[in-house]
Structures are given as C-alpha cells and as structure tokens.
Amino acid sequence: MTEMRTLKVALLGCGNVGAQVARILLEDADALAARTGARLQLSGIAVRNLDTKRDVELPQELFTTDAETLVKDADLVIELMGGIEPARTLILAALRNGACVVTGNKALLAQDGPTLYEEADKAGVQLSYEAAVAGAIPILRPIRDSLSGDRITRVLGIVNGTTNFILDQMDSTGAQFADALAEAQRLGYAEADPTADVEGHDAAAKAAILATLSFHTRFALENVYCEGITAVSAADIAAAKDAGFVIKLLAIAEKLVDADGAEGVSVRVHPTLLPREHPLAAVRGAFNAVFIEAENAGELMFYGQGAGGTPTASAVLGDLVSAARRLVLGGPQRTETTTGHVPALPIDAAATSYYIGLDVADQPGVLARIAQLFAEHGVSIETLRQAVHREPDSVQESAELRIVTHRASEAALAATVEAVKGLDVVNSVTSVLRVEGV
Numbered sequence: 271m272t273e274m275r276t277l278k279v280a281l282l283g284c285g286n287v288g289a290q291v292a293r294i295l296l297e298d299a300d301a302l303a304a305r306t307g308a309r310l311q312l313s314g315i316a317v318r319n320l321d322t323k324r325d326v327e328l329p330q331e332l333f334t335t336d337a338e339t340l341v342k343d344a345d346l347v348i349e350l351m352g353g354i355e356p357a358r359t360l361i362l363a364a365l366r367n368g369a370c371v372v373t374g375n376k377a378l379l380a381q382d383g384p385t386l387y388e389e390a391d392k393a394g395v396q397l398s399y400e401a402a403v404a405g406a407i408p409i410l411r412p413i414r415d416s417l418s419g420d421r422i423t424r425v426l427g428i429v430n431g432t433t434n435f436i437l438d439q440m441d442s443t444g445a446q447f448a449d450a451l452a453e454a455q456r457l458g459y460a461e462a463d464p465t466a467d468v469e470g471h472d473a474a475a476k477a478a479i480l481a482t483l484s485f486h487t488r489f490a491l492e493n494v495y496c497e498g499i500t501a502v503s504a505a506d507i508a509a510a511k512d513a514g515f516v517i518k519l520l521a522i523a524e525k526l527v528d529a530d531g532a533e534g535v536s537v538r539v540h541p542t543l544l545p546r547e548h549p550l551a552a553v554r555g556a557f558n559a560v561f562i563e564a565e566n567a568g569e570l571m572f573y574g575q576g577a578g579g580t581p582t583a584s585a586v587l588g589d590l591v592s593a594a595r596r597l598v599l600g601g602p603q604r605t606e607t608t609t610g611h612v613p614a615l616p617i618d619a620a621a622t623s624y625y626i627g628l629d630v631a632d633q634p635g636v637l638a639r640i641a642q643l644f645a646e647h648g649v650s651i652e653t654l655r656q657a658v659h660r661e662p663d664s665v666q667e668s669a670e671l672r673i674v675t676h677r678a679s680e681a682a683l684a685a686t687v688e689a690v691k692g693l694d695v696v697n698s699v700t701s702v703l704r705v706e707g708v
C-alpha cells in the first residue's frame with residue numbers, strides 16, 4: 271500500500287475560530303485524512319501572545335509568535351487573525367510560496383480582495399473564504415459552483431447576527447435600540463465597540479463579496495451603499511409591525527436594467543421592511559440567512575449560524591479539505607470568474623418600494639393633496655392607511671398616514687419626501703424605510 275502524503279497546515283490565529291479549527295484538525299485527523307487523501311498535519315499556530323489562555327487545550331510546542339517562518343514551510347495556510355496587517359502580508363507571502371490559503375477575513379477581502387485574488391491566480395493556488403460570509407452557512411461555494419450555470423438576479427442577505435438580534439429584540443419586546451444593544455452586549459452578541467456591526471460596515475464587506483461572486487464582477491467596499499440600524503426607532507418597528515412588516519438589516523445585490531437596456535448591479539446595506547410572510551422575516555435572534563433569486567433555479571434560501579467559533583470553524587475546515595484535495599489530485603485551482611463586467615450602480619439608481627410615515631393635520635383634502643404630490647413625482651402609492659389621534663392636552667387632532675409605494679427610484683422618492691415636508695398640512699415625516707419582498 272502506498273504511504274499517504276502529509277500536507278503541512280499553518281494556522282495563523284488561535285482565538286474564537288482558530289482554537290476550534292486547531293481542535294478539529296487534531297481530534298478528527300483520521301476522518302479528515304480519509305476525506306482528503308492526505309494527512310493534514312498542523313505544523314504550528316501563530317499568535318501574538320504565547321501566554322494567553324486558550325479556549326481549547328492544545329500542545330504548547332505548536333505555538334509560535336513567528337508567523338512569517340511558519341508560513342514559509344506550509345502547504346496550506348489558514349489565516350484567522352483578522353484585521354488588515356499583518357494578515358495581508360502573510361497571505362500574500364503564503365500565496366507567492368505556492369501555498370493554498372483559507373481565510374475568514376471579510377474586512378481584508380472587502381478592502382484588498384482583488385490584490386489577493388490576482389496573486390492566487392498568478393501562483394495557481396486556491397484562496398478560499400467561505401467563513402467570511404455568514405459563518406457556518408455554505409453560501410459562497412453554492413453561488414460560485416452550484417449556480418455557475420444559472421444567472422443570479424438578486425441576493426438578499428441577513429449576514430450580521432448582532433444587528434438581527436437587536437432588531438428581533440426590538441420587534442419582540444418593543445425595546446428601544448439602545449436597550450436592545452445593551453442586551454446584545456450582555457449576552458455576548460455585540461462587542462463593546464459595536465460600530466462595525468450597527469453601522470452596517472460588517473454587512474457591507476459581506477455584500478461586496480456576495481455581489482462579486484453572484485455577478486462575476488469585482489465589487490469593492492466603496493461600491494456598497496451602507497446605512498446601519500442606529501436610526502431605527504421603537505416607533506418605526508411598531509408602525510412596521512402594525513402594517514404587517516418586520517424590519518431587517520439586509521445586504522442586497524441585484525441586477526437592474528435601465529430604460530436603455532443597460533445592465534448594472536446595485537449593492538447596498540440598509541434597514542428594510544419585509545412582509546412578515548417573507549422567508550427572511552422568520553430569521554430570528556442572531557441567525558443569518560441568504561435568499562437568492564436565480565433565473566432558472568428560482569428562489570433559494572440558506573439558513574444557519576452566522577458566527578461563533580465552532581460553526582465558523584466548520585466552514586474553514588470545508589475549505590481546507592477542498593483545497594487539500596486539489597493538491598492531492600492535481601488540476602487547476604478554482605477561482606472566482608470576473609467576466610461579468612457589470613458596473614456598480616449608485617444608490618440613486620436603485621428602485622424599491624418605500625414605507626413612509628407622516629404626521630399630518632386631520633383636515634379635509636389632506637389625503638388628496640398628498641396623493642397628488644406623489645403622482646407629480648412619479649411615485650405611485652400601493653397602500654395608504656390612516657390613524658387619527660389626539661394629544662392628551664390638545665384640542666387639535668392630527669392623523670398618522672402610513673404609505674407603501676410601488677417600486678420607485680431612490681431619486682424620485684427623495685424628491686417626493688422633500689416636497690411632502692414642504693406641505694403646510696404635514697407636521698413631520700416620521701419614517702422613510704425601504705421595502706423588499708412585496
């Protein structure tokens with residue numbers, strides 16, 4: 271019987287995810303070897319501080335602070351340090367040395383992906399990053415491989431568990447944003463500095479990756495329009511609920527065709543109203559899900575845990591086994607195709623339905639004036655609901671109007687809202703939120 275080949279695996283980082291990857295590599299060595307056709311030998315683990323207590327007990331002799339030397343000798347490199355540097359330099363060095371690289375670093379991919387992909391192409395090695403989007407959920411490989419014979423038209427993703435937890439908490443308890451955030455921090459779903467999550471930056475990095483693979487065109491972070499959830503109020507959530515919607519932070523990538531037939535892709539992240547019966551509306555707590563529409567496959571949904579050391583390690587190991595198999599079997603490495611060449615569209619070109627809340631004077635003729643103003647701006651109204659209320663100490667009654675429009679462009683909507691604000695019968699515009707799935 272021929273001796274099984276051994277492939278050296280260098281692990282960079284031993285935090286939440288890295289420690290679980292190391293554990294699985296050691297505990298499941300025989301099963302991984304059987305699936306790969308080679309033994310995956312953990313040759314070392316690079317960390318910042320050798321004295322840090324790890325989540326998993328691991329042989330001390332594996333640890334080093336010299337990541338550079340570790341990378342030089344590896345067949346496969348797993349980068350789970352996070353951040354831009356030194357992760358970027360180490361990944362580039364690994365690729366140039368001919369090693370396949372697996373990473374979960376969405377921040378680096380969104381900022382510097384093209385440089386890394388090109389280096390991997392040049393070296394003829396695999397750069398895999400399934401863990402970078404939606405943690406444990408196998409989503410990038412299905413988009414890149416399983417759907418490569420189809421045309422994806424739209425991707426809607428709940429790809430940030432922290433914000434989904436906060437919005438779900440607000441929806442189920444009526445809490446304000448600040449209280450729901452504090453609860454997320456208490457339970458460990460949100461970091462002490464939650465900016466990257468609540469401002470939508472983390473979801474935007476993932477949106478760029480999803481759009482790149484779905485539309486065979488490289489989209490960078492600057493192509494992604496981004497609005498977080500800090501301005502979503504308990505009143506917005508209550509009004510949405512009353513109207514049969516739930517608010518989710520969605521990463522959206524969709525192909526649009528303009529009046530002249532020119533195609534473009536709108537990539538954006540923003541709070542979005544979804545009808546309660548939409549499959550994504552059922553995604554609760556810190557779970558993630560990605561909903562895909564493709565010309566031939568129709569609608570698909572992928573659901574699961576979007577973060578956490580062990581779930582994310584599952585995605586990393588899947589990439590590792592796949593890359594290792596290619597090293598064993600030979601043949602070309604699989605990279606994403608970039609033959610689409612569809613331009614990224616500015617947010618003004620996006621077209622969605624909108625939910626608009628207005629506080630107006632309760633007078634005859636108000637509805638007609640507002641409806642006429644919408645019509646003048648080319649925004650047609652799908653539903654309009656009215657609730658009359660009176661402040662306790664006031665003799666004046668005001669009415670709350672809740673309007674859902676048909677699909678309209680961002681530009682037309684913005685102009686409409688500005689014009690509505692100028693009407694003397696409008697006390698205030700209480701919310702403007704985009705709607706999907708109607």
Ligand code: NAP
Pocket residue numbers: 282283284285286287288316317318319320322335337349350351352353355356374375376377401402405576577578579582
């Ligand atoms: P983490 O817990 O902060 O761990 C980072 C590890 O990298 C630590 O072991 C740290 O060493 C090491 N490290 C950092 N800078 C280093 C340097 N300059 N030199 C050597 N080692 C260094 O991070 P994580 O949560 O495991 O996340 C890792 C990556 O996976 C990130 O890119 C993240 O975005 C991605 N990801 C994470 C999750 C998740 O649920 N956590 C989900 C999807 C993707 P010390 O321990 O010695 O400080």
